[in-house]
Structures are given as C-alpha cells and as structure tokens.
Amino acid sequence: MKASIIKKYGDIDQFEVTDIDKPVLKKDEVLVQNVATSINPIDYKARQGLLQSMFDWQFPVVLGWDVAGKIVALGDQVTNFKIGDEVFARPDIDPVGHNGSYAEYTAVKEDKLALKPGNISFEEAAAVPLAGLTALQMLRQLNLAAGQKILIQGGAGGVGIFAIQLAKMFGAVVATTTSENNTEFVKSLGADIVIDYHKNTITEVLSDYDAVLDTVNDIEGGISILKTGGSFVTIAGTLTKEQKEMSDKHIMTGWLQPSGKDLSFLAKEIENNNxxxxxxxxxxxxxAGIKSAQKRSETHHARGKVIVKIK
Ligand SMILES: NC(=O)c1ccc[n+]([C@@H]2O[C@H](COP(=O)([O-])OP(=O)(O)OC[C@H]3O[C@@H](n4cnc5c(N)ncnc54)[C@H](OP(=O)(O)O)[C@@H]3O)[C@@H](O)[C@H]2O)c1
Structure with a gap:
C-alpha cells in the first residue's frame, strides 16, 4: 500500500511516500481503506522525536491518528461493523509505530470506530476524531455544567473549535483566545468573550472562572483566573508538583482516550447540525503534499484542521 513514512526523527525532509505492507489484522480489528486523514500537533512532535519517552517505535514509522474511510476487511471477532461501512476513528497508537493513518490502509480496533455521519464528506470526517474527542473528554474532565464560565484557550485551533461549540451545547459561558483576524470566526462558533492574546493577557480580562481548558501551555495564567474550587486541565503543558497539589483548585493534565462510543456521540451532534x-x-x-500539510500545521495558525486526501 502507499504510505508516507519517516526512517528517522527530524524535520519535514524526512518524509517519503512509498509502498509498504498493509497492516495485518488482529481478531478485534477492521481494516479501513482511508479516504482522508488529518494533521495534529502530535504528528510533528512525534516526527521531531519528542515522544520517544512514550513510544518505542521502530522505523520506518507511519504517522497520523485520524482515520476516515471504508471498511474492507474484518477480524474474526468483529460484530458491530461490516465490510463497506463508512467509518471514522482515532485508532490506538501502535506501540511499534507502523499503523498510522498517513497510509492507504489502517487497522482499527472495533471499539474505537464510529459510523461516519451521512451529511459530511470523508475529508470533513477526518477532521473530527482526535480533536473532537479531546474537546469532549476535556470538558467532561472539567465537569463543566450549564451556567458555568469556561476559558477555552486557542479557540481557532483544532481542539478549540470543537470545545467552544460543545461548551455552548452544555450551556456554559465561553471565553476564548485568538488572534484578531479570528475574532468574528470564534464568535460565529458561539464564543461569548474573545481575547486577542497579542494585545491582552487572560489575567488582564478574566477572573473568577469555573473552568479552563489550556491548549497553549499558559498554565500559570489559567490557574490564576480560576475561582476557588475551579477546575483547570492542560493538554499542552507539564504541571509542577506544586500545581498538581493545589488544595483549593482542581489542576489536571488531560490525555484523550480513543473511544468509538464518544465518537458516536460527536457523530450524532454533527448529523443534527449542532x-x-x-x-x-x-x-x-x-x-510535497505531506510536507506542506505538516508545515501548515506547524505554523500554529491553522484555522481548523489541515487535511490530507488519500484516495
Ligand atoms: N493531550 C491530548 O490528548 C491532546 C490532544 C489534542 C491536542 N493536544 C495538544 O493541544 C494543543 C492544541 O492542539 P490543536 O490541534 O488545537 O492545535 P492547532 O490546531 O495547531 O492550533 C492552532 C491554533 O492555535 C491558536 N494559537 C496559537 N498560539 C496561541 C496562543 N498563544 N493563544 C491562543 N491561541 C493560539 C491559533 O490561533 P490564531 O491563528 O488565532 O493565533 C491557531 O488557530 C497542541 O499542543 C496539541 O499537541 C493534546
């Protein structure tokens, strides 16, 4: 199958597009023929070798963790999906690094899959799993409730766009940070208060917040705008021991757990145009395509998701 691989860690010049073997299916997996995938910041962090303490990958490595395509083969134990189903998923990260989604085929465990909403394209579907699941699960980790005030950092980014919309769906008041050119855009997603982070810090504008979703590694700032008893989660930084142990605020790190069930929840909201x-x-x-896609993502100024079309 055609795949984009890297043979060592480094810059975007490491990418090759070549033929490699298709993944071998386990009993609880399906083989998805990918139509599209998307770029996430973890992809270029992994490419640069920054995740070596987490994964023992063996080269050549196939990056990518957003799958959108059609099922073409089933493991013996798969019961809830059939060949031909149009699906999307954030698969588990392969311990040896061979089963990424920058490839024509990816093996996905049945419990990580959801049916693709009928009202969106495969390119749109590829934009959802990693970023959408992260947004949903972080809002749940924060125990966000109707009427509460939440700051979502990086509102125009992959995670931020879903987080703003979901937080509004849950009935929260949403503040977010963007560059000036994205102000109207994030308002159109439902943001109530928009801070241009080039002009103001969050601490100059916000205080007494119930919750903060930190996507930009502004941990000190996020914690200081929380009210007593408020909750903070970072998906972009590392907490100090003192921050983790604060007694009057809930300070957490978040890491998405791939889940077909949670993805089906998002699929339903997409189908209902929410x-x-x-x-x-x-x-x-x-x-050229994969290099440009990663380069675009690495600017840290993509508005929404960067997609790679495979088929
Ligand atoms: N732990 C996990 O499970 C998990 C899961 C997903 C993502 N992440 C991490 O979360 C972070 C965000 O991911 P993402 O996919 O949303 O990234 P992204 O799509 O690349 O984010 C790009 C957006 O960030 C905004 N931005 C850049 N610097 C900013 C700043 N200082 N303040 C506010 N906004 C800023 C930009 O908005 P403007 O152009 O308007 O400036 C741009 O729209 C990454 O570090 C990623 O690795 C972690």
Whole structure:
C-alpha cells in the first residue's frame, strides 16, 4: 500500500511516500481503506522525536491518528461493523509505530470506530476524531455544567473549535483566545468573550472562572483566573508538583482516550447540525503534499484542521 513514512526523527525532509505492507489484522480489528486523514500537533512532535519517552517505535514509522474511510476487511471477532461501512476513528497508537493513518490502509480496533455521519464528506470526517474527542473528554474532565464560565484557550485551533461549540451545547459561558483576524470566526462558533492574546493577557480580562481548558501551555495564567474550587486541565503543558497539589483548585493534565462510543456521540451532534467542522486546508498524500500539510500545521495558525486526501 502507499504510505508516507519517516526512517528517522527530524524535520519535514524526512518524509517519503512509498509502498509498504498493509497492516495485518488482529481478531478485534477492521481494516479501513482511508479516504482522508488529518494533521495534529502530535504528528510533528512525534516526527521531531519528542515522544520517544512514550513510544518505542521502530522505523520506518507511519504517522497520523485520524482515520476516515471504508471498511474492507474484518477480524474474526468483529460484530458491530461490516465490510463497506463508512467509518471514522482515532485508532490506538501502535506501540511499534507502523499503523498510522498517513497510509492507504489502517487497522482499527472495533471499539474505537464510529459510523461516519451521512451529511459530511470523508475529508470533513477526518477532521473530527482526535480533536473532537479531546474537546469532549476535556470538558467532561472539567465537569463543566450549564451556567458555568469556561476559558477555552486557542479557540481557532483544532481542539478549540470543537470545545467552544460543545461548551455552548452544555450551556456554559465561553471565553476564548485568538488572534484578531479570528475574532468574528470564534464568535460565529458561539464564543461569548474573545481575547486577542497579542494585545491582552487572560489575567488582564478574566477572573473568577469555573473552568479552563489550556491548549497553549499558559498554565500559570489559567490557574490564576480560576475561582476557588475551579477546575483547570492542560493538554499542552507539564504541571509542577506544586500545581498538581493545589488544595483549593482542581489542576489536571488531560490525555484523550480513543473511544468509538464518544465518537458516536460527536457523530450524532454533527448529523443534527449542532457541530460545525472547519477545514483550514487540504493536501494530497504525496511527498510535497505531506510536507506542506505538516508545515501548515506547524505554523500554529491553522484555522481548523489541515487535511490530507488519500484516495
Ligand atoms: N493531550 C491530548 O490528548 C491532546 C490532544 C489534542 C491536542 N493536544 C495538544 O493541544 C494543543 C492544541 O492542539 P490543536 O490541534 O488545537 O492545535 P492547532 O490546531 O495547531 O492550533 C492552532 C491554533 O492555535 C491558536 N494559537 C496559537 N498560539 C496561541 C496562543 N498563544 N493563544 C491562543 N491561541 C493560539 C491559533 O490561533 P490564531 O491563528 O488565532 O493565533 C491557531 O488557530 C497542541 O499542543 C496539541 O499537541 C493534546
């Protein structure tokens, strides 16, 4: 199968597009023929070798953790899906690094899959799993309730776009941070208060917040705008021992857990037109395409998701 691989850690010049073996299916997996995938910051962090303490990958490595395509083969134990189903998923991260989604086929455990909403394209579907699941699960980890005030950092990013919409769906008052050119955009997603982070810090504008979702590693700032008893989760930084042990606020790190059940929840909201999907740009699965896609994501200024078309 065609796949984009890296043979060592490094810059975007490490990418090759070549033929490699298709994944071998386990009993509880399906084989998805990918139509599209998307870029997430974890992809370029992994490419740079920053995740070596977490994963013992063996080269060549296939990156990518957003799957959108059709099922073409089933493991013996798979019961809830059939060949031909149009699905999307954030698969488990392969311990040896061979089963990424920058490839024509990815093996996915049945419990990580959901049916693709009928009202969106495969490119749009590829924008959802990793970023959408992270947004949903972090809001749950924060125990966000109707009427509460939440700051969602990075409102125009992959995670932020879903988090704003879901937090509004849960009845919260939402503040967010963006560059000035994204102010109207995040308001259109439902943000109530928008801070241009180039002009103001969050501590100059906000106080007494119930919850903070930190996507930009502003841990001190986030904690200081919380009220007593408030909750903070970071998906972008590392907490100090003192921060973790604060007694008057709940300070947490968050890490998404791939889940077909949670993805089905998002699929339903998309089908009901309650969740918008925002695509920044789209590239083909060629060497030039994959390099441009990662380069775009690495600017830290994509508005929504960067997509790679595979088929
Ligand atoms: N732990 C986990 O499970 C998990 C899961 C997903 C993501 N993450 C991490 O979460 C972070 C965000 O991911 P993502 O996919 O949302 O990234 P992304 O899509 O690349 O974010 C890009 C957005 O960030 C905004 N931005 C850049 N610097 C900012 C700042 N200082 N303040 C506010 N906004 C800023 C930009 O908005 P403007 O152009 O308007 O400036 C841009 O729209 C990454 O570090 C990623 O690795 C962790």
């Amino acid at each position: 969740l918008k999907i925002v695509i920044d740009s789209s590239y083909p699965l060629t060497i």
